[in-house]
Amino acid sequence: MTTSDIEDTPPTDTPGPVRHASRTPDRVSENLLVVEDLVKHFPIKGGLLQRTTGAVQAVDGVNFEVRRGETFSIVGESGCGKSTTARLITRLLEPTGGKVTFEGHDITHLSDAKMRPMRRDIQMIFQDPFSSLNPRHTVGKIVGAPYKLQGVTPEGGRKKAVQDLLETVGLSPEHYNRYPHEFSGGQRQRIGIARTLALKPKLIVADEPVSALDVSIQAQVVNLLEDLQEELDLTYVMIAHDLSVVRHVSDRVAVMYLGKIVEIGDRDDLYDRPRHPYTVAMLSAVPVADTKRRHQRERIRLEGDVPSPINPPPACRFHTRCWKAQDLCRTEEPPLLQIGTAPHSEHKVACHFPVDPPASPVG
Amino acid sequence: MTAAFMDTPASSYLEVEDLQVHFSTEDGVVKSVDGLSFHVDRGQTLGIVGESGSGKSVTSMAVMGLHTASNASITGSIKLDGQELVGASRETIRLLRGKKMSMIFQDPLSSMHPLYTVGNQIVEAYRIHNDVSKKAARSHAIDMLDRVGIPEPAKRIDAYPHQFSGGMRQRAMIAMSLSCDPDLLIADEPTTALDVTVQAQILDLIRDLQKEFNSAVVIITHDLGVVAELADDIMVMYAGRAAEYGSAEKLFNAPEHPYTWGLLGSMPRFDQAPTDRLMPIKGTPPSLIQVPSGCAFNPRCDYQPRVGPACLDQRPDLVDNSSDHFVACHIPPAERQQIWAQEISPRLS
């Protein structure tokens, strides 16, 4: 059998509802998830006795909330702690400190048994559609696994429920008995998404859900995620490094640098009026697919690499690369504080000397 | 000189004519590259874009003479500074590498030896083409590392590749690739694994070094933003062939191939507030063992029904629609331009 007959099945890409340019705040107000002072330090063991000799400060005091129905994204350079944050809020990792509250319940240190019912509500999508599916299991078994784990029998039986899910994500019910290797990358990501939807979760944490996919397939999956959010009232926490994709999908965005949030705000505040020097530099570095603009944009060149999270620079962690750094930045840590006034009061930045906002609105 | 030479009077530094790279495998013949022509002048940058598996890396490795497997069959012509490389001996090609042509790979670890220091590898690469003492080569290597932005190069030169971060390794490899001032530089997804700020540093570096050495550059990527920033000309590849080929301005501002339209519609725009849904291409890229007959893009093309059966059984040639803008599609040029202007372009902005 070849895969071509599968790959010819066109994804359901009927033009859906036109999305509002800036989503109205009324559908996003209530906090679904609240993260307070979240810390994760990974101990480093060394020497013959395997004593703890230090710690990777992967996540170091992170605060944010995620509102029902919104897409909240976390961006930042490799190693800044995005995936660790995702694994902490889904409780795949045990926090070193801080608090995670989901629908008003403190889930920070729940035991596995007490966490189990919560697992239905909080699901995770992983980056790699190839390694996150068991190659020896059929699609039916993979997508139906959450029912088995939770001991749930959906209405109409498991098979029917799984086939419905396959249709929901744009696959065919006939794919039930096939194996992951018979599918393309985009289709495998759809299988993974179908699995996360099985238990009707409230929150989906997606760690780089489209970065392994080709651009044409990536767009199919982005549209699918948007449609599902609309239909199923989902809330997303999205981890991504592609700043164009993030701009497209997010309501609010947080920027991380070396284990800390340095700036957070509504998508348009962050993209049109970035205030933290790191955010400004990062946004200026994105190549833009517009030949007319290629010589017009001013790029801020950052020197050097991200320092090690084992011994991060004191006070402001960005001061080793920041062109605005002064003595204060090396001695005092800037807190994450509100910087905008209404209607931009969501906008917060952790910097002693924020960049001036552009005089006139851009974009 | 032969008549063939007369046909292309202004010959470019790299001239590829009707290149075919086929691999015979247990499952059948993989037609990775199947009739590809392009050229790059010195001082010029060609961007090659396409989805994974479209034949980009196979093309660049063919130019570098790196298809040594016995199941590979290469036909057509690859001329580097007038010298034919297809059929040339391995030794001939080996001697061209480094000085006349050089390549930056996506994964720096695969092209750097893990057991030799970064410095040693640059020194060796340099000494193949330059008859200088080890000491002089070492000071040249320090110089190169400094140029690519490695801090404290005199200290870091004796580090091993694994002691560098991903971005530093990529820069060290670029230093190695550029140590002999290559006339042709091929960069195959040089920044795909990197963060945007590091990517920007690397792209600036390639641009600066090209200016300095007046090299011909081929940059291969799936990121349309990268080619928009860097390339003079762009070739869009699909299933081992060129779908569209022309100046960057043409390709971004007046593209004429349905696949190019699909790529542009799939891509979220970084510089615009999102207003609408993305417009993906339906389906997935074909297997290169069973390429669809006629136009390889036909199962995914929204315009195939308008054209009719020609798309299903006649392979469209890459034809110049006038001003050095080549398109492989059966839709007549005037109609393509109209579809772009009236149907596609308004939805993209």
Ligand SMILES: Nc1ncnc2c1ncn2[C@@H]1O[C@H](COP(=O)(O)OP(=O)(O)OP(=O)(O)O)[C@@H](O)[C@H]1O
């Ligand atoms: N199990 C672990 N033990 C030790 N260190 C770890 C562990 N997991 C992550 N880290 C370290 O914590 C830091 C943050 O890692 P994390 O995976 O969260 O980064 P990220 O932001 O997701 O990066 P990327 O964009 O590369 O995925 C890194 O320095 C990483 O090496």
Ligand SMILES: Nc1ncnc2c1ncn2[C@@H]1O[C@H](COP(=O)(O)OP(=O)(O)O)[C@@H](O)[C@H]1O
């Ligand atoms: N040595 C080989 N043997 C058989 N098939 C190959 C070989 N190298 C590459 N291919 C196939 O050629 C096609 C194009 O590959 P490649 O040029 O690497 O794509 P990309 O455009 O992603 O760089 C793919 O289908 C790939 O599987």
Ligand code: SF4
């Ligand atoms: S606090 Fe100082 S060093 Fe840190 S980002 Fe702001 S200006 Fe730069």
Ligand code: SF4
């Ligand atoms: S030749 Fe036909 S199938 Fe191919 S791109 Fe043109 S219209 Fe579409």
Ligand SMILES: [Mg+2]
């Ligand atoms: Mg990660």
Ligand SMILES: [Mg+2]
């Ligand atoms: Mg490749």
